[in-house]
Amino acid sequence: MAEQAQATDTGPRPIVPFLKLDPKPHLIAVKCSNCGSVFMDLKRVACSKCGSTKEKFSQVSLSDKGKVYVFSVVHQSFPGIKTPYITAIVDLPDGVSVRANLVDVDPETAQKEPKKIFDLPVEMVTHVAAKDREGHEVIAFSFKPSKN
C-alpha cells in the first residue's frame, strides 16, 4: 500500500503488488532457483521450503490460465461486498496457487454440483474493484471459465 501511495500518476492501480497492469494485466511472483518454489509475496527474504536467501530469487510472470482446486461460496461478508460469491483456490501451471473470486459461474450451481468446479479450466480477468482515497481506480483480478 505504501508503494501505491508514492506513485504520482493518476491512472489505475493494482490492488496487490503481484498484479501488473502493463502491457496487459498479468500476475508476477518470485521463484527460488534452488528448489523451484514460487511465491506471490515479492518481498520475502528467503525461501520457506529450502531456506535459500533472496539472492536466489528471480521474478517470473505467471500464466493467466489455471485450474480450480477448491472453492467455497461466501454468503456473509464485510459491508459493501456483494454476496453470494465464489472464492476459489486456482492452481497455476507455474507451480503456485492463487486465491481469487470465480466469476461467470452461478454460485447456486457450484453448491449443487461441486464436481463441476473441481479442475475447471479458468483464465484471469481484471475489473475495477474500488476507487482509492486519491481517486485512482483500483484494479482486482478474478478468474472465469476458459473458453477453450
Next chain:
Amino acid sequence: MRNVYVLGTGMIKFGRYPEKTVPELGGEAALVALKDAGIAIKDVEMFACGNLYQSNAMVGQRILQQIGQTGIPVINVSNACATGSTAFREAYLAVASGMYETAMAVGVEQMGKQGLLGGAGGGDPAYSVEGKLGSGLMPAVFGQAGIEHMRKYGTKPEHFAKISVKSHKHATKNPFSQYRNEVSLEDVLNARMVAYPNTLYMCCPTGDGAAAAILVSEDKLKQLAGGRKRPKIAASVLTSDPYTERDLTFPDVSTLTRRASKLAYEKAGVGPKDIALTELHDCFATAELVHYENLGLCGDGEAGAFIDKKGGCHPDLGGFAPVNVSGGLLSKGHPLGATGVANICEVVWHLTQDERAKDRQVPNAKVGQAHVIGLGSACTVHILTV
C-alpha cells in the same frame, strides 16, 4: 524431562459476560482450579496465561492482581486459537524441566458478539482484498478444507451436518456449554448458509469464557493428591505449519495436525485405538471431519463412513470413538484463548470421573486427547492418561 500431572482444573460456563472484565473471568476459573487442587495461589510457582485479544495488556499479571500478587514469573501467551493449549504447554514445560514443582495455566477470552473474524486492518480500504480476491475469513477457509475432502473422497454436505447434530446433542449434557439446544439434520442443512458447505449450525459461535489448570511434579502430587487419582500428561506436542505447496494461499490444517498427532502417540506410547475420548478443534464441522483422519480415528478417506456408523458419538448414543462429548467448539463455544485449556479440563474430568462430567461420563476412560489448531498455524496435541 520428568512426569507432570494435572492436580486441579477449573472452568466457568462459556457464554457472554459483558459485565465482567477479562481478569475477572480468568481469575474466577483460576480460583476454581486452585480449590480443586487443594492449594492456594501462594503455592503456585509459575503462571502461563493465554489470551488473544488483550495480548498486549498483561492479562496474566492482571489476574494475579485479582487473586494474589505473589511475585511469581508470569508469561502471557498468544498463539491464535492454540493460545490456551500453548499456555498449558508452557506450564507443563516449566514443571517437566525440573525448574518448578507447581505451575498454573489459565486460558481466557472475551469476544462479545463480534461477527466474522478477521479485519481489513489499516490503510485505504480500497486496497482491502477481502471479497475482491476471494475470502480469507475463517468460514471460507474451513469451507474449502471440507470441499477439499469432498473433492478427494466424495464426501457429502450431510456428513458435515451430522457432526453438528452430534455435537449439539452432546452439549445438552454439558452445563458448561454456551449452547445446549438440539438440532435436527434438517435444521442444520436448512440453516442460513455462511460459507458453503458450512451453514450457521456448522460454525462455532463467538463468546466469553475461561479455564484453568494446576500442574505439578510427581513429588508434589504425592504430597498433595491425598490418594486422588490425577492424570499424567503423557504427551504435550506443539507444531507449526511445515512447507506444503498451497499452504500460503490455502491454509493447510492437516499436515501439522498429522505431525503433532504422530509425535504425541509416539511420546505417549499409545495409538488411536487406546483413546477413550477426543476433544478436537471443531471450529467448523468441516474441520472436525478432516481431523478424524488427521488424528487417526479412522483411515484416510473413511471419515464419511465413520460418521455414518456413529463414529464420534458418545457411547450413550450408540456411538464409538467419542469426539467432543463436551459439545465441542460448535456448541460449547470457542472463546479463543480459553478453548485449549477447556478441552484439557474436559479430558481430565472423564479420566478422573469428576462430577462435572457426570451426565456425559465416557465409561472406562483411561486415555484421552485434546487437539487444538490455531490458524496461521499452530497445532497442539495433549494426551493424558490415568
